[in-house]
Amino acid sequence: MSVGTIWVLAEVAEGGVASITHEMLAKARQLSDDVVAVFGGDGASIAEEVGAHGAGSVLATGDLGGALPGPSIAGAMAAAIAGGAAPKAIMVGTTYGGRDVAGRLSVKLDAPVITNIVDLADEGGLVGTEPIFGGASNVKTKFTSDKPGIFLIRPKSFEAEATGGGAAAVSALDVPDLGATGTAVVTNSFVEASEGPKLDEAAVVVSGGRGLGESDKFELIEGLAAKLGAAPGASRAIVDAGWVPYSYQVGQTGKVVKPDVYIAAGISGATQHLVGMKGSKTIIAINKDAEAPIFGVADLGIVGDVHKVLPQLLEALNARG
Amino acid sequence: MVEFHTSLAWEIGHKRRKLTAMKVAVCVKQIPDPADPGALDEATKCLKRDTKLILDESDSYGVEMALQLVDAAGGGEVVLISMAPNSEVNGLRTALAMGADQAILVSDDALAGSDALGTAKVLAAAIQRAEPDLVLAATESSDGYTGTVPEQIAELMGLPSVTFAKSIVAADGTVNVQRQTEAGYDDVTCPLPCLVSVTAGVVEPRYPSFKGIMAAKSKPVDEVTIADLGIDAGSVGWAGAGQEIVAVEEAPAREAGEIIEDEGEAYQRIVSFLDELKVI
């Protein structure tokens, strides 16, 4: 069964193709036998990897010369569509670059974007599923026009899957003149140092929230994470407070994580936090308030003080060697 | 054949002001209090908006940033732009009390049901009236969180943009922005006029002072309709929304877990639990 051509915005992370791209390719492959990766860069550099994950071809703009990629990619997609390309759906990841592409493209096509999608199904037309109220309900939405459907997909919604396909055939996607809209330029990139497993890939995540009381107490989280070979994470409250960098944030505006075990310490469990971690296999929560919403999703809930429980836990784990 | 939306060309002859006077337009959304759990209206499948609306906290960062940029430029103006039902000004007053100079409010029954693109069309037309050097918005609203409105506004206005700003400095007709990335941040340079969307943490919003609250009461709020903006009712609201909700379903709930009150020994249960899970 095929719904027609699906374009998947391909992005790279740390040299390789980003996991969100792999995830979207896997879903696109289930829905369509014509899956095209669209890339703002050198197509040859990703052809093999996206081919192995289900893309039959790559449309690539070539090097963008430091321009912020959103306007170029959206401009090139719109120009191709004006020139006759007719993707049924365009899947774009909810990433920094992805949202720019979706927003610009939406205006160029005068077509809406369906956002925060965690599932996509063919029900006589593509229907996207968006979780609301922290995942308590799901809203299903479809487009009402024949224009290409732009879907912004949340990371970790689909299982990446290698199909064993060969390198995808690359063809050029021309970037039209963008006028003023193409004038934002990246002059420098900074990478924040991080050790241990990556937050969105770790099998175990230990996250801390405002219940830790003060910045220095994040040590408790780092200590436990190190002991368990886990990635440390955080609620937005303590990211905004400047205790830890933004890259630690789990939730709607942060990372989506699906580890085997998620430990939430001093986190209330606001809906915006829950949407980022509710998919974890097992959840352990420590909070001194028995009414905290985090207990609603916890497999093991400890009603207690993090300043007592965490040091005891760490000591016990250390004693085991 | 795809129809291209005619971009509202940035007004020809828009003179780039010297940065000694910077005019900043800030999009501020007025939303139901997020502390209220909220509910969907059965009939319309939209979030109910029948209570008094407040300033979206996410936009308080944009307001503060605008005030600081105007201050650093040695003068100028902060104009708030909002689209809200029922002539709502409660959230605007909060932002005016922080120090913004004036507001443009678009309120029109025809706007009920607008999707992000419809909203962006309305906001872009309203911003156009203010002829700002810089447009600020939040990366995403607290209630709608599509996160696409700012970039849609930029495209409609034919402006460059930088999303996810964690710091902004304006000088000599350009902005230098630290833009959040997956791994850290990028330095991005962009000529004015442009749009920048800000993250929480770009600046610390001030609390309105008593004096500010009093002053806000007499600051101008220009309320306009879509007709005033030259927008066709068919392109916004329910009529213009190109998407339709087909179902709202309860998500399967997680099974209730084991809850224990810590009496000094609870850590042992975590250890045994981690053991069962073979994490240790």
Ligand SMILES: Cc1cc2nc3c(=O)[nH]c(=O)nc-3n(C[C@H](O)[C@H](O)[C@H](O)COP(=O)(O)OP(=O)(O)OC[C@H]3O[C@@H](n4cnc5c(N)ncnc54)[C@H](O)[C@@H]3O)c2cc1C
């Ligand atoms: C648009 C938008 C997007 C957002 N995105 C995110 C997001 O991506 N991620 C995110 O996390 N949040 C997000 N939020 C914020 C979210 O709504 C909450 O404000 C935030 O998650 C709260 O963080 P917290 O649980 O650390 O703090 P709080 O809600 O203040 O909770 C602290 C908890 O610690 C407990 N506690 C206090 N002392 C102790 C102690 N000694 N021992 C044990 N427990 C203790 C308290 O009982 C309380 O439950 C977003 C909000 C908005 C509006």
Ligand SMILES: Nc1ncnc2c1ncn2[C@@H]1O[C@H](COP(=O)(O)O)[C@@H](O)[C@H]1O
């Ligand atoms: N109705 C509105 N009035 C004013 N600004 C808005 C409105 N809707 C969205 N915005 C702006 O666009 C940002 C992103 O909104 P959204 O795309 O809905 O997540 C918001 O944080 C506001 O800055």
